[in-house]
Amino acid sequence: MARAAVLGKPIEHSLSPVLHTAAYAAMGLDDWVYEAYECDETGLWGFLEALDEGWAGLSLTMPLKRTALKLADTVSGLARAVGGANTIVLRDGRRHADNTDVHGMVAALTEAGLGAPASALVLGGGATAASALAALAELGLTKASMAVRNPDRAAESVAVGRRFGLTLRVGPLDRLPDLLGTDLVVSTLPGIAADQYAAQIAASGAALFDVVYAPWPTASAAAVRAAGGVVVGGFDMLLHQAARQVELMTGRGDVPVAAMRAAGEAELARRAAEARA
Incomplete structure (x- = not known):
């Protein structure tokens, strides 16, 4: 066995x-x-x-x-x-x-027709965010943005992005509208932590990749879908x-x-x- x-x-x-x-x-x-x-x-x-x-x-x-x-x-x-x-x-x-997280992200985005985003914003700065930055680099991006609770604590993920050749713009989550305007938003925030940003993300017109898979849909996923946007869920990555x-x-x-x-x-x-x- x-x-x-x-x-x-x-x-x-x-x-x-x-x-x-x-x-x-x-x-x-x-x-x-x-x-x-x-x-x-x-x-x-x-x-x-x-x-x-x-x-x-x-x-x-x-x-x-x-x-x-x-x-x-x-x-x-x-x-x-x-x-x-x-x-x-x-x-x-x-x-x-x-x-294999990076592969999971690349495969999920490609499967949904989002395999060539022109620009992207990652929400969160933890280990999953680091994998997201690597996945974006694999998809051909050379720059991306990050929105984190405390920019001073995102140094490790920023270093990962730079190792993969990304030029990063980092800002606080409480000023999210200043960072929106990208083709793709990747939310690596846990649980319901991203719910308060749902309306802002949906209004931006961006596609959303939310790494949460349960409960589903998240508030952000539901809002983006209602606005006619493309949504990729965490189950596809998993x-x-x-x-x-x-x-x-x-x-x-x-x-x-x-x-x-x-x-x-x-x-x-x-x-x-x-x-x-």
Whole structure:
């Protein structure tokens, strides 16, 4: 039996077990198991040390993405440049850290017809924002804007953007209208943190990529849709980054994205119905 899991804190609502398990079933990997474990930064080393040769890999969510870089034997160039790893592949007794978030973002935007934005604004300055900047650079942008709560604390993400060749304009979220006017807004703000900016984003006419996937739609997504704009949700990013993780962990290229999408959408619908009941 091969084992894999997603780690993070909190972890109870992670959709990763549904996506990965659906992939295994469609690929005929009947002896593969994917689970979820709550784990914070202080517990990651011990968790890794306890793994045996039956483990194929780990998916990592917050708050583990930066800590993982210090605990891996090798780190991909992308993960190092972004400053965070959401994947650890376990092979030959070694831990290989990688980042599939950037791939997930690029694939989600391209799938929605937004693969060549002329300009973009990223809301937030954390690890996900850093991946967003890398994705925008991969899509061909050479400059972008960032709106953050405290510009003085965005230095790490700004450094990531510059490593990928981006010229960045950074401003405070409370002066968002000064930064709007771009083709694309990428919101990496957690939960309902972006709700207060929904009307401003919708009025700008920009397309929106909101990394939140539940509850969905967010206020910003609903407002942009109502205004006739294009919206990409966090589920699409999660789906494509998970598909790349399956590829890395299994070593196979025939990853069944359609089966993963169907399973994920069904689970989200089930959760939404349960919340309404």
